[in-house]
Amino acid sequence: MKFRFKALQRMREPDELDSPTLLASPRGWIATFVVLIIVAAASVWFFAGRLPVTVPAAGLLTHPAGTARLQSPYGGTVRSMLVRPDEAVQRGQEVAVITVDSGRDRTVHSPFTGRVVAFSAVDGHVVGQGEELLLIERTDTPDDRLVAMLFVPVDRAMGVVPGKPVDLSVSSAPPGAFGLLRGRVHSVSSYPVMLEHAADLVGGLEAARGYLKGVPARLVIVDLERDPATPSGYAWSTQNGPPARLQSQVSVAGAIGLGSQTLFDLLLGR
Known part of the structure; x- marks a missing residue:
């Protein structure tokens, strides 16, 4: 019966109990340290980071x-809107002419200073008393x-x-x-x-x-x-x-x- 040389050599040698054992390669240790550093940094940030x-x-x-709604003090037909969108108006300025049921023209004045944002009525539109005519952004504070x-x-x-x-x-x-x-x-x-x-x-x-x-x-x-x-x-x-x-x-x-x-x-x- 023939034995390989390495097998016979191992049988003749005593157990190498005092030889160091390699648990992990250097590359494995580096990866472990990197993971530990990341976990430590995340823990610090979890409690201290804001x-x-x-x-x-x-x-x-x-x-x-803000804005204010200018309401008509009269009921009737809008004869003419005297201002335009984005136009600046002064307190007391004429902004519309309303023809009332008696046929007389009534002028509507702005009660505050500001800028015309939008119209709610146009020429020829029939409005009731208290109905909105204009939306004005106030600038008089x-x-x-x-x-x-x-x-x-x-x-x-x-x-x-x-x-x-x-x-x-x-x-x-x-x-x-x-x-x-x-x-x-x-x-x-x-x-x-x-x-x-x-x-x-x-x-x-x-x-x-x-x-x-x-x-x-x-x-x-x-x-x-x-x-x-x-x-x-x-x-x-x-x-x-x-x-x-x-x-x-x-x-x-x-x-x-x-x-x-x-x-x-x-x-x-x-």
Whole structure:
């Protein structure tokens, strides 16, 4: 019977009990260390890393007094509308002529200063007393300026207080091209805004329903941060923002910053 040389040699040698045993290759140890480092970093970030907390809200750019509906004090036929959309009007200015049932012409005057946003009547239209003629954005408050009006659902309004930072996505200035408009919370309404009040501010019931979405909301006024170095005159997340000045009555989507919290606290619902 023949045996291979290596087999016979192994039988003659004693057991190598004191020889080191290779448990893993150097490449395996490197992979293990990398995994341990990643797990340790993730654990630290889980307890110490912070995530921004924001509250989303829809709204529009406008003036603090919002819009107002100019109603006809007379019933009759509209003989002539004396102003045009986007035209500035002064308090006491003639805005329409109504021919009443007796055949006499009655002049309607604007009770406030502002800018014509929309018409509800045209020449030849028959209107009743108290029926809406014009929608005017008021600019006659002492602190008149361009602001953002946001409607924050009541269940998300906790923590929204004056001074909080706000980033605004303006529909007329796509954020992908021009960045986000910067602002800060100026005031928060003490009570939820009713649909009728919101309609007076934004220019009608349909617009108000779009912002409130059927849930109670608090009105948040946002002051826009000024920056004379930009074409718009306001601060943006990009260097210059859009190449033109901002217009009012433009829809915005806001993100109100409430601070930050750890992922651990977020998972616990704190």
